Amino acid sequence: MGLARTHSVALVGLAGSLVEVEADISSQLPGMKLIGLPDAALAEAAERVRAAAKNSGCALNGHKLTVNLSPAALRKHGSGFDLAIAVACLAADDVIPADSVAGVVHIGELALDGRLRPTPGILPAVIAAARVGRRTVMVPTGNADEAALVPGVRVIGVASLRDALIWHGAPLEPVDVDVLRAPAEDERVDDTLDLLDVIGNDEAILALQVAAAGGHHVFMLGPPGAGKTMLAARLPGLLPDLGPAASLEVSSLRSLSGRPVGRSLITRPPLEAPHHTITAAAMVGGGTGQIRPGAAARASHGVLFLDEAPEFSAAVLDALRQPLESGQISIHRANAVAHFPARFQLILAANPCPCGQYGAGRAGPGDPECSCPPQARRRYLARLSGPLLDRIDIQLTVKRVSIAELRLAVDGGRLSSAVARERVLAARTAAAKRLAATPWALNSEVPGPWLRGVDTRLGGQVTAMLDRALERGAITMRGYDRILRVAWSIADLAGAARPGPDEVGQALYLRKGMTS
Amino acid sequence: MALKDEVGRRGEDCAAEYLLEAGYTLVERNWRCDRGEIDLIATRNGDIVFVEVKTRSGIGYGHPFEAITVAKLARLRRLAGTWCRQSGLRARHIRIDAIAVINRPGRDPLIEHLEGVL
Numbered sequence: 001m002g003l004a005r006t007h008s009v010a011l012v013g014l015a016g017s018l019v020e021v022e023a024d025i026s027s028q029l030p031g032m033k034l035i036g037l038p039d040a041a042l043a044e045a046a047e048r049v050r051a052a053a054k055n056s057g058c059a060l061n062g063h064k065l066t067v068n069l070s071p072a073a074l075r076k077h078g079s080g081f082d083l084a085i086a087v088a089c090l091a092a093d094d095v096i097p098a099d100s101v102a103g104v105v106h107i108g109e110l111a112l113d114g115r116l117r118p119t120p121g122i123l124p125a126v127i128a129a130a131r132v133g134r135r136t137v138m139v140p141t142g143n144a145d146e147a148a149l150v151p152g153v154r155v156i157g158v159a160s161l162r163d164a165l166i167w168h169g170a171p172l173e174p175v176d177v178d179v180l181r182a183p184a185e186d187e188r189v190d191d192t193l194d195l196l197d198v199i200g201n202d203e204a205i206l207a208l209q210v211a212a213a214g215g216h217h218v219f220m221l222g223p224p225g226a227g228k229t230m231l232a233a234r235l236p237g238l239l240p241d242l243g244p245a246a247s248l249e250v251s252s253l254r255s256l257s258g259r260p261v262g263r264s265l266i267t268r269p270p271l272e273a274p275h276h277t278i279t280a281a282a283m284v285g286g287g288t289g290q291i292r293p294g295a296a297a298r299a300s301h302g303v304l305f306l307d308e309a310p311e312f313s314a315a316v317l318d319a320l321r322q323p324l325e326s327g328q329i330s331i332h333r334a335n336a337v338a339h340f341p342a343r344f345q346l347i348l349a350a351n352p353c354p355c356g357q358y359g360a361g362r363a364g365p366g367d368p369e370c371s372c373p374p375q376a377r378r379r380y381l382a383r384l385s386g387p388l389l390d391r392i393d394i395q396l397t398v399k400r401v402s403i404a405e406l407r408l409a410v411d412g413g414r415l416s417s418a419v420a421r422e423r424v425l426a427a428r429t430a431a432a433k434r435l436a437a438t439p440w441a442l443n444s445e446v447p448g449p450w451l452r453g454v455d456t457r458l459g460g461q462v463t464a465m466l467d468r469a470l471e472r473g474a475i476t477m478r479g480y481d482r483i484l485r486v487a488w489s490i491a492d493l494a495g496a497a498r499p500g501p502d503e504v505g506q507a508l509y510l511r512k513g514m515t516s
Numbered sequence: 517m518a519l520k521d522e523v524g525r526r527g528e529d530c531a532a533e534y535l536l537e538a539g540y541t542l543v544e545r546n547w548r549c550d551r552g553e554i555d556l557i558a559t560r561n562g563d564i565v566f567v568e569v570k571t572r573s574g575i576g577y578g579h580p581f582e583a584i585t586v587a588k589l590a591r592l593r594r595l596a597g598t599w600c601r602q603s604g605l606r607a608r609h610i611r612i613d614a615i616a617v618i619n620r621p622g623r624d625p626l627i628e629h630l631e632g633v634l
Contacts, residue, residue: 014523029589030582062579251554 002026002093003099007105008084009125010069010076013291013331013338014183014252015335016128018341020070020219021081021461023088029495034085037068039077041291048079049086056114056162057172061093072249077290083138086110087168088160096444104156105129108140108268111308112181114161118142118182120258121382123251124312126150129304146261149251178314182260193234194333195417195510200405204398206265209420209512211394212238213427214443214489215325217346219309219389222398223360228349231398233275235347237417239302240425245299249341253293255302269302272344273332276311284329285340291331298339309348311382318344324391330348348384348392353377361399392446393482395509427492448481451488457485462501466508475511483507527571527617528555530625534615540565541556554595556615564607566596567634571617580616581630590634 006020019036032046036260048068053060067085069076084106091101100251107125109117127150129137136154138324139147140264140484144157160315198205204220208231218235219229241248246266254270274295275284281287283293296319298303304320306312323329323342331338352358358370358377365379368375389395440446450456460467466483469475475483487499487507496503532542540558547554556567568588570580592612600610612634618626 029584030579062581245572343573 003094004088004101006067006084006088006091006101007108007127007129008081008134009105010074010335011078011121011128011256013285013293014124014256015250015339016125017071017074017332017360019074019076019081019084020068020085020136021088021106022068022070023092024059024066025089025092026064026066026070030062030064030375031298032060032065032067032089033071034067036072038069038081039073039075042076042081044340045079045082045110048082048112049089050104051112051163052082052110052114053086054089055112056160056436058090058095058165058170059252060089065092074094075289078119078121079117079124080107080121082110083108083116083140083164085393087164090165090170091168096165096170100168100187103136105134105137105169105282107137107497108143108158110161113177115177115180116140116142116158116160116164117180120165121256122146123149123255123359123457125247125405126155127248127252134303138167145263146255149248149261149265149443150474154211159401169302170477172351188509193237193417195234195415195420197235198203198227198414199230199232200401200408201438203509204396204451205415205420207394208238209424209493210234210510211345211347211426211491212237212420214393214431216346216393216444216489217348217391219348219392219395220385221350221352221396223358223400224351226308226398226400226476227362228398229305229307231301231348232307232347233271234417235303235305235345236269236271238420238424240421240428241267242269242301250301253298253340256293257298272296272297272299273305273307276306276308278316279311280313280315283316284319284323284342285331285338286376291333291336291338294329296320296344297329298344299344300341301343302345303347305347305349306345307349309350310380314383315383317383319388321391324388346392350381350384354380359397361390367453370402375503390478393486396510423493426495429491430492430495431488443485443492446485446488448478450480451484456498458487458504462504465501466504469508475508479511483511486510523573523619524569524571527619527625527633528569530539530571530617530619530627531567531615534627534629535567544599547595549595549598549602551593552595554599555590556557557599564600564605564606564610565613566592566599566610566615568592569614569615569617571619573619573621577616580618581614581628584614584633585610593634 002025009016010019010020026233057117076198087101091098109119111117118140123146126147128148130153138156139157141157147155152468160177209305222228222232225249251261251266272295283294284296327343329340329342353372431443470480490503490506491499535558540560542558544557554566555569558565570583572580611632614630614633616628
């Protein structure tokens with residue numbers, strides 16, 4: 001026959017495109033030529049395929065093999081094409097029927113002994129194959145569970161090239177091999193973090209619930225040991241389970257980052273807490289050749305927590321402005337543009353000054369005092385740029401827990417995460433119902449004109465406090481809208497149909513509750 | 517004579533016999549100059565064919581063709597030019613072929629012929 005073709009998938013960001021893998025045998029001295037813009041890892045496929053085929057009991061033809069990856073102009077990365085190249089070559093040599101090979105999408109990296117290694121990015125690749133109407137996908141056994149998460153696709157998990165050839169009808173005896181699997185689940189969302197652990201800080205707990213209900217970003221300011229990190233780590237626990245589309249997206253990003261996905265889609269919102277030395281490329285994504293998602297993309301549909309926010313470099317923080325605005329990250333290269341979703345909830349935490357003690361003392365002898373000059377204090381928080389802080393609806397001060405609060409806490413009356421999540425879910429449902437006729441689902445997404453529209457405008461009495469603040473110049477018009485949004489979230493959380501003066505007052509406090 | 521030379525010699529005999537049967541006329545065997553050696557030179561229908569013969573007594577160390585590298589072919593191409601100048605023969609076409617001989621002990625030799633490998 002001399003010629004055979006099959007399909008595989010090339011990924012650019014989360015978007016995949018179907019790649020046709022053609023193999024041709026010509027009467028030339030032995031060799032394998034791989035064409036169609038492969039990167040370094042892919043160009044080495046020739047050696048892997050040759051060794052794997054030999055060790056699977058059917059060596060490649062002793063003539064010249066030309067393998068073309070089409071569309072030829074699209075850059076292809078990684079080792080996921082090995083299986084497709086191997087079966088195309090063997091089908092061209094009539095070891096297996098070419099028509100059987102043509103109807104299947106093959107993804108997977110080969111080991112030299114012919115076994116298939118788990119390959120990153122299987123989930124988005126299978127989604128892409130399904131989107132263009134491919135119904136049968138052959139993947140490594142180690143990825144079969146992950147591939148099976150895509151509805152409407154027949155997944156064939158094979159442990160080795162030999163198994164793949166037998167499936168396609170090669171007259172070989174099956175040989176049992178040890179299946180290569182990805183390293184076991186390293187991290188799962190920690191369910192042990194409960195709001196019950198938080199003592200005192202009632203307003204911060206309320207702020208977290210409001211943030212969860214409305215999808216608002218939060219900035220917490222407080223001295224070391226006040227519980228900022230503890231509070232932020234508990235926000236994902238308050239968020240409701242992910243919807244089908246969101247969980248597919250979160251799982252795809254996880255798969256693309258090379259982390260195991262497991263047997264079921266990820267339904268809990270992710271938490272990303274990068275260290276403050278992170279680079280802009282690690283935050284938004286990038287890399288030479290293959291474009292990989294960054295922390296902001298991995299936090300999509302979840303929480304991005306930046307502890308010690310002023311310590312982050314200004315470039316990193318400002319790189320977040322585009323995703324905060326559009327919910328998407330676009331990374332441009334000369335030959336491709338990769339888009340990643342980045343609809344995360346941002347939590348910033350900061351000390352009030354470099355030494356951290358400013359405003360921490362409770363005015364008693366022996367309390368620690370701030371040793372920073374006022375200029376250093378001002379410069380420290382000025383590292384968070386105005387445009388960034390402007391996008392953050394809830395800004396509050398977290399105080400250290402006092403001995404009185406610690407004693408009170410023993411008596412109970414604290415809120416558990418499960419209860420809080422119920423409340424958040426109810427609030428989100430109410431908001432979604434109210435916004436059903438609009439393109440938005442969360443209070444934080446609603447634009448100003450809607451807030452001040454005929455049906456939704458709050459009465460003069462309700463907003464009196466807010467109007468006064470605006471008049472005094474304490475808040476801007478944009479800030480006014482943001483406070484209204486938070487007020488709606490507070491009302492949803494309280495089960496009220498619309499915000500009253502109390503809710504607006506609370507919202508104003510959550511926005512302007514900073515002492516500095 | 518070392519054993520490997522013996523194997524190569526027998527393989528070249530087989531290849532020469534094969535070419536004669538295929539209607540070629542042998543012009544030269546083991547033509548040497550200071551830059552190397554051409555195993556076989558044959559003609560048919562006015563074409564001059566320079567043949568590299570590679571012999572193995574099994575395929576445990578790979579197919580004989582796999583041992584014919586690009587560098588070896590390039591050398592053969594240069595030698596072909598030298599030979600043409602020295603012999604003064606004018607050919608319609610020249611061609612470089614490769615012949616693999618697998619000479620398993622106690623069995624008939626297996627011959628594969630690739631035409632125009634360069």
